[in-house]
Amino acid sequence: MLLGAHGFLAARLRTALQDARMSVHAIGARDIDLAAAGAADALQAQLKEGDSIVFLSAITPDKGKGIDTLMTNLRMAEQVCAALARVRPGHVVYISSDAVYRDTEPFIDELGPADSPSLYGTMHALRERMMMATLGSGTPLAILRPTLIFGPGDTHNSYGANRFMRAAVTDRRISLFGEGEEQRDHVFVDDMIRLLQAVVERRSAGVLNVVTGQSISFGDLARKVAAIAGDVAVEGKPRAAGPILHRHYDATALFRSFPDFQFTPRDEALARAWRGYAQPA
Amino acid sequence: MNPRVGFAGLSHLGLVSAAALASRGVPVVAFDPDPAAVAAISRGDLPVVEPGLPELVASPTRPVFTADAADLRACDVVYLSLDVATDDAGQSDLEPFRRLIDIVWPQVGADATLVVLSQVPPGFTRELARARMTASPRPGALYGQVETLIFGRAVERALHPERYMVGCADPSRPLPPAYAHLLELFGCPVLRMRYESAELAKISINFFLVSSLSTTNMLAEVCEHVGADWDEIAPALRLDARIGPKAYLGPGLGFGGGNLGRDLETIKRMSDERGTDTRIIDAWRINSTYRRDWALRLLRSDVFERIPDASLAVWGLAYKQHTASTKNSPSVALLDAMGERSISAYDPAAELPARLRARVTIASDPLSACKDADVLLVMTPWPDFRDIALDRVAAAMRGRTIIDPNGVLDAGRAAAVGFAHYRLGASSVN
Incomplete structure (x- = not known):
């Protein structure tokens, strides 16, 4: 159910x-x-x-x-x-x-x-x-x-891989807050x-x-998306003043609970997600 | 003339302590209520792996082993020396020790000195004195002596103690001559203190070790991320008089075994009852578990993404070198999290826990374990591993990755034969 x-x-x-x-x-x-x-x-x-x-x-x-x-x-x-x-x-x-x-x-x-x-x-x-x-x-x-979570079909369009891919499809341009320094898990x-x-x-x-246990900055993530999409610009823009907050996870509990579960390598996952965005079913 | 000495309880602590004292020419009676255990020890089949112990037990000056408590009657000093076991949560089980006391107490001569050598919590010896002395008064006194046994170095520590810490009902009173004579045989300082101080002194030592180890491990992880090498930093710290040349500065996979965990649990429980801020203990425990899984995270992030069905060779099952104990072993914890993949393991002393026998193959030697493996993990720093030729390891393996948390193998030599080498406190060497 x-x-x-x-x-x-x-x-x-x-x-x-x-x-x-x-x-x-x-x-x-x-x-x-x-x-x-x-x-x-x-x-x-x-x-x-x-x-x-x-x-x-x-x-x-x-x-x-x-x-x-x-x-x-x-x-x-x-x-x-x-x-x-x-x-x-x-x-x-x-x-x-x-x-x-x-x-x-x-x-x-x-x-x-x-x-x-x-x-x-x-x-x-x-x-x-x-x-x-x-x-x-x-x-x-x-x-x-x-x-x-990223992948085609996302309806939230929150800052991250989904928005970057949409922007790559529609604008050929990905905008970052600041230089996208914040690190997150995806x-x-x-x-x-x-x-x-x-x-x-x-x-x-x-x-x-x-969580995968491997964080990446939004900037690096955007550049990976741009590289997969091809001919897409990544640009920073001024951010609001304040500290840059990173977020890292310890995924050990997941690894222990599901020993045979393996995450799709990030580059491969991004490439597969991109295919969904670039060629929606 | 040497006094006659008895030991009651022949697990690790009692056996090593009795053999060490006997080696100094002291007549020692070593008692355990289990006749089968006594028979095994008498024929040299020892219950623990400890360098130097087989030689001591086989020497002409070895203790007289017995399963008859009445043999303790003629002893001037009797040590109560059974190791106190702990459960997975670090809680002590004192019941076997109490049963041993029930057996021994009526057998010991009224003038003999009794010494609690076992790992008891603060307050235990005072309570024992109060309960037993009231029920059956005896002129011989009761003392508590702090043991600082280290697995794998127990004989060395017993033969060359740094100091003796003796818990007394009244520290201002001199020790009984026979007991004082025994302590003087080893030529180290003897510190008298009240029972509770002695019991807490042992725990305090372990707390400082945990503190050093936890700090080291945290900083070692920082090193791994910023390109520093902890092996270069540690010598500088050792030259600082406030830290010291023998400080615990080697990064490790958390604190295994049971003794440190027991002491943390003891203080946690006592402080919870009394309202002391012990949150630092929680942080140490969390960090220990986190670092225990260092190799697991490394495999996940650096190996399994490239080789999802990577086969593993594992050297070492014991929680540390020179012991057969796998209690809280990082190696066993890793194997538990490996799922259905091909694994071959070797350990010179420890046995594979039964739950893993269907999934892990035990090899007869280190090189056999490496056959066709994609990754070699050196999970216990047995010194013998250091001498194995890495070109032979490379020839046996399919892959070229060595995960060697303790840096048993030479990183430069490993790189020279094409291995990517990972150890704690440093970036990987490729």
């Missing part, structure tokens, strides 16, 4: 799980408005005891950053938790975000506090706790905190889906950051 049918990840995950011969039912906002009163009843009616549930639905910052968005997201989680409390699922996967960590934290692993002051990070942290409180120790709960969407599929198949439990 996928809660979220049409998002960047949901559609791909649905296809991947179906290809793996799983029976998949996806519920989108058009099927059930999870934020509405009574959504729990509607959801309960569709759930069966022992189901695996992947909770992907959330209003992302590109659609709203205020308290109203926060409260809507929490209402969605409230309804989902109410349904889960009535129907004992076999496994639950909550797709959180690395936004739960403070922006100022330069080195992150799963032991770090999920205490971001941002409303979006707070929302995911609260939803994680709501899921934990609802499921207790009786149902395995996996909480995945992906960092920046995960290819196909890798995210493969990992998510493994989590579902193994009914994994626990908190895991979905």
Whole structure:
């Protein structure tokens, strides 16, 4: 059961799980408005005891950053938790975000506090706790905190590989804040889906950051995209005053949890993503 | 005339200590309640790997081994010397030691001096004195002596101690003559202190070692990223009188074994009860685990992306050289995270944990382990590895990558035969 049918990840995950011969039912906002009163009843009616549930639905910052968005997201989680409390699922996967960590934290692993002051990070942290409180120790709960995900089909257009590729296609020019010095980790969407599929198949439990462990500056990333695209300029522009914040991850927990999982090498992942942007299906 | 000395508990600590004292011509009775263990030791089948120990146990002045506690009755000084085991969380299990005391206490002569040599937490010896002396008063006193055993160097340390730290009920009173005589045999300072100070002194030593090791490891990682070499920096630090020539400045894969972890856990627990800020312990533990996985991250970032199905040769399973112990071993932790890939491993002393036997092949020698391997990992710094010809290693292997955290192999020679060589505290040499 996928809660979220049409998002960047949901559609791909649905296809991947179906290809793996799983029976998949996806519920989108058009099927059930999870934020509405009574959504729990509607959801309960569709759930069966022992189901695996992947909770992907959330209003992302590109659609709203205020308290109203926060409260809507929490209402969605409230309804989902109410349904889960009535129907004992076999496994639950909550797709959180690395936004739960403070922006100022330069080195992150799963032991770090999920205490971001941002409303979006707070929302995911609260939803994680709501899921934990609802499921207790009786149902395995996996909480995945992906960092920046890139690949064709992204709808958020946040600063990073996706925006750079769009800009390369449309403008032949990639703009950076400053010189793009900030270092970040970036995960290819196909890798995210493969990992998510493994989590579902193994009914994994626990908190895991979905990160490669290898950060790169936005500037270097932009230049890689430009090199793949060809004939694309990369230009810096003045940034707001303030410190340059980097973010590095320790991916050891992922390596230990999934010894046979290997990320697509970055250059290859960028090339594959670029093909999706340059020649959309 | 030398006093007669008994040791009760013949695990690592007791066996090494008894053999070292006997080698000085002191008549020693070495007792363990397990007859099978005593029989094995008597025929030279020792439960631990420790350089120099087989020779001491085989020497004419070796202890008399016995499984009969009554043999301790004639001893002037009896050491309670059973190693206190720890679980994976570093918590001590004192129950076997308490049971040993139950066996030994009624057998020891009333005038004999009892010495707790085992790794006990602060407060243990005072409580033991209070409980036992009240129930059965005896003129012979109870002391606590701090052990500073180092795996792999235990005999050397027992024969040439830097100092003795002796915990006393009343440090102002002189030590019993027989006990004082034994300590003087080794010609090192004897520091008397109250029980609790002695128990905490041992832990304090380990805390400073952990502190040095953690600082070294953190800075070594910085070196790896900025092109510095920790091996060039460490000698400069050793010449600083505030740091010292023997400071723990060698980068490593965290702190393995169980003793350091036990002491961290002991202080953490005691401080939690009393409200002391011990968050630095959390940082040390996190850093230790992080550095333990150095080779895993390196394989992921520098090898598996190029060769997804890379086969591995692993030299060393023990948590350090000169021991068969794999407790908290970085090598074993690495193997646990390797999934379904071809791995051949060799260790001169340690055995592969049972859970890994289906996935890892044990080789009969180091070169056999290297056959067709893409990567060689030198996970335990056994000195014998240093002497293996790298051209023969290259001939056996398919790949040209050596991950050698402790720098056992010569980086220049490795590069000369075409290897990329990685070690802690330095950028890779290609």
